[in-house]
Structure formats: C-alpha cells, structure tokens
Amino acid sequence: MKILVTGGLGFIGSHTVVELQNKGFEVLIVDNLSNADEKVLEGITAITGKTPIFEKFDLREKAKVQDFFGRHSDLTGVIHFAASKAVGESVEKPLLYYENNLGVLTYILQELIKKDEAHFIFSSSCTVYGQADNMPITEDAPVKPAESPYGNTKQVGEEIICDTCKVNSNLAAISLRYFNPIGAHPSTAIGELPIGVPQNLVPFITQTGIGMREQLSVFGDDYPTPDGTCVRDYIHVVDLAKAHVKALQRLIQNENQSNYEVFNLGTGTGSSVFEVIQSFERVSGKKLNYKIVDRRLGDVTEAYADTTKANTILGWKANSTLDDAMKSAWDWEQKIRKPRS
Numbered sequence: 001m002k003i004l005v006t007g008g009l010g011f012i013g014s015h016t017v018v019e020l021q022n023k024g025f026e027v028l029i030v031d032n033l034s035n036a037d038e039k040v041l042e043g044i045t046a047i048t049g050k051t052p053i054f055e056k057f058d059l060r061e062k063a064k065v066q067d068f069f070g071r072h073s074d075l076t077g078v079i080h081f082a083a084s085k086a087v088g089e090s091v092e093k094p095l096l097y098y099e100n101n102l103g104v105l106t107y108i109l110q111e112l113i114k115k116d117e118a119h120f121i122f123s124s125s126c127t128v129y130g131q132a133d134n135m136p137i138t139e140d141a142p143v144k145p146a147e148s149p150y151g152n153t154k155q156v157g158e159e160i161i162c163d164t165c166k167v168n169s170n171l172a173a174i175s176l177r178y179f180n181p182i183g184a185h186p187s188t189a190i191g192e193l194p195i196g197v198p199q200n201l202v203p204f205i206t207q208t209g210i211g212m213r214e215q216l217s218v219f220g221d222d223y224p225t226p227d228g229t230c231v232r233d234y235i236h237v238v239d240l241a242k243a244h245v246k247a248l249q250r251l252i253q254n255e256n257q258s259n260y261e262v263f264n265l266g267t268g269t270g271s272s273v274f275e276v277i278q279s280f281e282r283v284s285g286k287k288l289n290y291k292i293v294d295r296r297l298g299d300v301t302e303a304y305a306d307t308t309k310a311n312t313i314l315g316w317k318a319n320s321t322l323d324d325a326m327k328s329a330w331d332w333e334q335k336i337r338k339p340r341s
C-alpha cells in the first residue's frame with residue numbers, strides 16, 4: 001500500500017519512513033528540504049535497503065499538491081509531518097506558520113476527501129495542553145489558550161481535521177500528540193539534524209558533549225519540581241515512529257472507534273532537566289559543562305503523558321528508557337561529527 005509521508009526527510013518523518021518500510025508499505029516522500037537534507041534518503045536506504053520515492057516541492061503551492069495527488073490517484077494514506085515547528089520563530093513570523101501549518105493542511109485534506117476512502121495521521125503536540133492542571137496528562141485534559149502561534153497551529157489543525165471528518169465519513173484521521181521526541185536510529189544512519197543553534201535540550205547537550213557548544217544553559221532551577229528544573233516526557237524517536245505505523249494500521253483495518261481520534265505519545269514518565277543531564281553523563285562517561293540561567297519564556301513547569309489510551313486502545317507502548325534514547329542521541333552526535341575519513 002502506497003503512503004505519502006510529508007516532511008519525510010525530517011527528524012520524526014525519516015524514522016517513521018523506516019518503520020513504514022519495515023512493515024511493507026511503499027513510501028512516497030514530499031519534502032521542500034527547508035529543514036531537512038536529501039542525504040537522509042541514503043540513511044533510510046542504508047537501514048531498510050529500500051529507497052522511498054522522493055519529490056521535492058513546497059506544499060504551500062496548492063497547484064503542485066493537486067498535481068501530485070492527481071499523479072498518485074491510488075494513494076489513500078497520508079502521514080503529515082511537514083510543518084514549521086520553532087516556537088520562538090512562530091512568535092516572530094505568525095503568518096508563515098499559519099500558511100505553512102494550516103493552509104497546507106487544508107490543501108491535503110481537500111484532496112483526501114475526494115477519495116472513496118482515505119486515512120490521515122496528523123503530527124500534533126502536547127503543546128496543545130499548555131500547562132496542564134493535572135499530571136499525568138490525559139487526552140481529555142482541556143486544551144488551553146496556545147502560548148505561541150506554533151502551538152495554536154497544532155490546536156487549530158486538530159479542529160480543522162475534526163470538523164472535516166464530521167462531514168466526510170470517507171475520511172478517517174488520528175492526531176498524535178507527541179511529548180518530547182529525542183534520540184536517533186540505533187544504526188546511526190539517521191537522526192536529528194538541527195539547523196544552527198539547537199533550541200531543544202537533548203541536541204544542545206550532545207553538541208556540548210562533543211565540543212561544538214561551550215556550555216549548556218539550564219533555563220531555571222527554581223520551578224516547583226523535585227529538583228527545581230522543568231519536567232518533560234522524553235520519548236525515543238523510534239518508539240514514536242512505530243506509533244505512527246500502529247495508528248495508520250488501525251485506520252486501514254477499520255479498528256478505529258470513530259473517524260477522528262486523538263492519542264498522547266509519551267513514555268508516561270517525567271524527567272527533569274538535571275535527570276536528562278545525568279542520563280547523558282551516564283551513557284557518555286563525560287561530565288557536562290552547564291550553568292543555571294533565567295527561566296525561558298513560555299516554558300511550562302511539567303508535562304508528561306498518561307499513556308493508558310495509547311497502550312490499551314492503540315496497542316502501542318514506548319519501550320526505550322531515557323538512557324536508551326540518550327545513548328542513541330550521543331552515538332549519532334559522535335557519528336556525524338566524526339571527521340570524514
């Protein structure tokens with residue numbers, strides 16, 4: 001079965017392509033390479049022995065989206081990763097985020113509702129919860145006013161899909177709310193390739209460990225948490241990728257209870273920034289150079305998933321520990337920074 005993976009050369013997209021191929025799906029990737037490198041195709045092929053079909057174009061060009069779906073009329077499944085995802089940038093450039101994250105979503109859905117049957121998996125985020133009142137966070141926790149245009153595009157994106165599914169019974173969709181994806185494929189053939197200074201914790205840690213960055217700044221140690229630093233649910237990107245295949249198979253096999261469902265994807269365990277640093281030091285055997293600085297605007301104190309629904313209904317559970325994920329991130333960092341022989 002042919003599956004379109006938009007943004008399939010990106011961090012989570014590429015790992016999902018590998019797992020789709022492992023399950024026998026034929027994968028088409030559309031990516032505009034704005035936040036990905038075409039060399040990732042070689043990494044995917046190195047792991048699975050199969051090279052996905054890749055088309056480079058910008059999904060904001062509606063005519064190209066229509067042309068693509070016209071040329072691939074037998075395509076019935078889409079996993080949609082292509083979106084802008086930098087929280088800070090979204091505050092500076094809201095229209096870029098609304099066009100790229102929502103305009104594109106409507107173009108893809110407009111093509112899917114023309115089909116007799118279509119399956120759609122949406123890359124959402126725990127950011128929709130803001131600072132949830134209760135931990136762990138369940139899927140029926142209230143969606144709070146977004147703290148950034150990026151977060152708003154995930155909230156509104158889910159509403160667009162839900163409203164579309166209500167009046168198109170031929171379309172079935174699942175939104176997957178990721179907690180904090182980290183790590184890399186154990187083969188080190190693919191991994192995270194942040195452009196410029198990493199915004200996220202784990203790539204900043206591994207780049208500090210490898211000597212690319214002088215020192216990690218810990219954004220505050222005065223939060224109301226056990227050790228004063230923020231708590232998050234760090235999930236191995238391979239576990240996350242496998243959840244996407246499970247969600248797609250759920251729709252293909254008509255196991256879904258309604259034609260729009262939502263699942264949290266996390267480990268169910270919260271880890272503080274200091275615990276993540278300690279994990280890095282354990283797996284690398286290196287002492288991490290860091291300092292405590294002021295809190296970062298927009299950070300929530302804690303966010304970790306209640307995974308009951310994903311475990312019992314989706315039939316998926318994260319297997320990797322924080323150390324497993326951190327080791328894969330560190331192995332990947334060492335691999336990509338090794339001087340070319």
Ligand code: WQD
Pocket residue numbers: 085087125126127179180181199200201202204216217218219220229230231232273296299
């Ligand atoms: C984690 C913790 C920081 C960097 C964001 C988006 C979310 C999703 C994942 C796209 C926080 C602390 C970080 C650093 C630090 N993105 N930190 N020093 O903010 O939980 O989630 O990325 O889907 O939508 O909001 O992840 O890795 O940036 O931060 O102390 O240099 O690490 O304060 O407590 P976050 P993060």
